[in-house]
Amino acid sequence: MKRITIYDVAKEADVSLATVSRVINDSNVVREDTRNRVQEAIEKLGYKPNAIAQGLALSKTTTISIVMSEKLLAYNTKILNGLMDVAKIYNYNIMFHTTSKGISKMQDVIESIIKSRVDGVILFNDNFTEDEMEVLHEYQIPMVVVGARFEGKKDENVGNVYVDFERLAYDLVRDLIEQGVDDITLMEDRLNLSMMKQLKKGIEKAFEDAGKNFEGYISYGDGYKSSYAFFKDYFKDHKPAKFNMAFRDSQAIAVMNAAAEAGFHSPEDLQIVSVLDSKYLNMVRPRISSYNIPEYDMGAISMRLLTKMLVSDRDQDENRNIEISYTPIPRDTTKEELFY
Amino acid sequence: MKRITIYDVAKEADVSLATVSRVINDSNVVREDTRNRVQEAIEKLGYKPNAIAQGLALSKTTTISIVMSEKLLAYNTKILNGLMDVAKIYNYNIMFHTTSKGISKMQDVIESIIKSRVDGVILFNDNFTEDEMEVLHEYQIPMVVVGARFEGKKDENVGNVYVDFERLAYDLVRDLIEQGVDDITLMEDRLNLSMMKQLKKGIEKAFEDAGKNFEGYISYGDGYKSSYAFFKDYFKDHKPAKFNMAFRDSQAIAVMNAAAEAGFHSPEDLQIVSVLDSKYLNMVRPRISSYNIPEYDMGAISMRLLTKMLVSDRDQDENRNIEISYTPIPRDTTKEELFY
DNA sequence: TTGTAAGCGTTATCAA
DNA sequence: TTGATAACGCTTACAA
Numbered sequence A, B: 001m002k003r004i005t006i007y008d009v010a011k012e013a014d015v016s017l018a019t020v021s022r023v024i025n026d027s028n029v030v031r032e033d034t035r036n037r038v039q040e041a042i043e044k045l046g047y048k049p050n051a052i053a054q055g056l057a058l059s060k061t062t063t064i065s066i067v068m069s070e071k072l073l074a075y076n077t078k079i080l081n082g083l084m085d086v087a088k089i090y091n092y093n094i095m096f097h098t099t100s101k102g103i104s105k106m107q108d109v110i111e112s113i114i115k116s117r118v119d120g121v122i123l124f125n126d127n128f129t130e131d132e133m134e135v136l137h138e139y140q141i142p143m144v145v146v147g148a149r150f151e152g153k154k155d156e157n158v159g160n161v162y163v164d165f166e167r168l169a170y171d172l173v174r175d176l177i178e179q180g181v182d183d184i185t186l187m188e189d190r191l192n193l194s195m196m197k198q199l200k201k202g203i204e205k206a207f208e209d210a211g212k213n214f215e216g217y218i219s220y221g222d223g224y225k226s227s228y229a230f231f232k233d234y235f236k237d238h239k240p241a242k243f244n245m246a247f248r249d250s251q252a253i254a255v256m257n258a259a260a261e262a263g264f265h266s267p268e269d270l271q272i273v274s275v276l277d278s279k280y281l282n283m284v285r286p287r288i289s290s291y292n293i294p295e296y297d298m299g300a301i302s303m304r305l306l307t308k309m310l311v312s313d314r315d316q317d318e319n320r321n322i323e324i325s326y327t328p329i330p331r332d333t334t335k336e337e338l339f340y
Numbered sequence C: 001t002t003g004t005a006a007g008c009g010t011t012a013t014c015a016a
Numbered sequence D: 001t002t003g004a005t006a007a008c009g010c011t012t013a014c015a016a
Helices: A006-013 A017-024 A032-045 A051-058 A077-089 A106-115 A130-138 A165-178 A190-209 A223-237 A249-261 A295-311 B006-013 B017-024 B032-045 B051-058 B077-089 B106-115 B130-138 B165-178 B190-209 B223-237 B249-261 B295-311
Strands: A063-069 A093-099 A120-124 A143-147 A158-163 A184-187 A243-246 A271-274 A289-292 A321-324 A327-329 B063-069 B093-099 B120-124 B143-148 B158-163 B184-187 B243-246 B271-274 B289-292 B321-324 B327-329
Touching: A006 A017, A006 A032, A017 A032, A051 B051, A063 A077, A063 A106, A077 A093, A077 A143, A077 A295, A077 B093, A093 A106, A093 B077, A106 A130, A120 A295, A143 A295, A158 A295, A165 A184, A165 A190, A165 A243, A184 A190, A223 A249, A243 A249, A249 A271, A295 A321, B006 B017, B006 B032, B017 B032, B063 B077, B063 B106, B077 B093, B077 B295, B093 B106, B106 B130, B120 B295, B143 B190, B143 B295, B158 B295, B165 B184, B165 B190, B165 B243, B184 B190, B223 B249, B243 B249, B249 B271, B295 B321
Parallel strands: A063 A093, A063 A120, A120 A143, A143 A158, A158 A321, A184 A243, A243 A271, A271 A289, B063 B093, B063 B120, B120 B143, B143 B158, B158 B321, B184 B243, B243 B271, B271 B289
Antiparallel strands: A093 B093, A289 A327, B289 B327
């Protein structure tokens, strides 16, 4: 079956293809009755404009690339939904790219982004290097980095929507120290080293400001299983730290379970906070405290920012760096006076 | 900055654009030294072929659409990763579409799929209607439906990669009844009504075969919160069913928590199975039994099937319906003799 | 208000 | 082995 083109519609409606083009683009210079005639022809033939040809003619694809690491995908579905919804509102299509160790390196992803001539890119702040960014930069593809603070080179073509994890950690730990708690542990999250670095920096600064030295950074394998195994072993001859900071739910649950099975209970023996919230923190017993970070909104805001960047005159200097606020969610694993 | 085109490269290398096209497409009819000359020009100018123009010229976009409901996204990241990896291997780009109640209806998504002239579509078996499918059908876009069995119209353009949830439920319940357990509950999952229906059908069949009638279908609101609230209330004046089947982790955890807080403990007072596995089932106490369904593989297989369909001569009758097997994962919430 | 024709950046056919 | 040139399906001056 031959694909219907604009020519077929033109012939059917007995007009030129220019006129057809005008009606599908809602140009208002076309007379009512010819518009109707064209519409009928479109309906009758089931014509759908070829977006590829439009893209070529307009040098504009109305599609945006989103790139995220495979590992992180499971933790960022809310942000993704925010991105998707706003993209939909502005009628952008989404090209979705994932990066992973073996199979799809950042380099290849960027290559295919450039080739597909997308109008813009959303990047999850993750383990991409500045060199890799550089390429997108050269090709002047507008992009916004979402997640943590982006430290790389910036100009009017790059935006950043982020949570200030460094400050979050700093504020919390400063308060803890003020209250006399300095037995603090930060559990490494290898999925998210860039955010880890910022948390660590914040904690170290708080310790430094109190004239102390932070030595509670614990590093072990990936995922729940290895964290759990680590702590099962660890608690054989160690007591838990008074205050335990994890980045994600599974780590927090891992310490909690291992501790409980070693006879240490939260919050009396150890307090626990997961920085990222998840519904599962509310399902385990005791319920684990965390921070509320409006993830869906982060996605929505990021996409909105990008669409703004795509239409705005370059000199217009709106703010391309948007900080997202967070609020503590105290549950059972923290004491009231320390986490609120 | 003007975008570099094939003409620029041709001029730089002092050849015709046809020759440049040949070298970027690895045509082997081009002489070694001119190939090198062209390659150098490409490097020098940083030329990247315009995939849009290629798509137009070839009537082939080498991109595939994936469509999934927003609600389900969080539960299907593994399948998605499987899809992405295989797409990457075959060099397909991915257009990602989500559907949701208000903002992006299936209809619009299909519209944009047709317009963007993707080569094929992966659909998560969900709440799309046959009418909606019909459109893709008319436009002869190859597609594979992944998840549950697809009941709609099929021809050589549609494949299906699925788990036979009806049989899963049937087998389990038949065994249970044989062992004398017929006090069984199935908790509705509104996120996934098509799978629910199949589970229910399987259970009913098993009851029917035993000359009994299944009346244990429980329907309540969405998500953990409402399930938990429902059971908190329910257990005030009801005892839990002997055997409780949930579709996802949060529902299973909801019954378990509510029951525990009402003084009923698993597995003695109530056995619990979540059909879909998740790591969280292993993190709660007691650990909840489930089924192992190779989700990543389902994605990988689906994408592989689609790519096959895209290249194969239509008459070639390979199997386009692939059943995925599952195995029980007994944990703490089931008794050994009943779930293995 | 409508039509003609050039252009978007490729690939592919045909000649040279 | 290379080069002209006609598609591919659309948008958009410019002319009528």
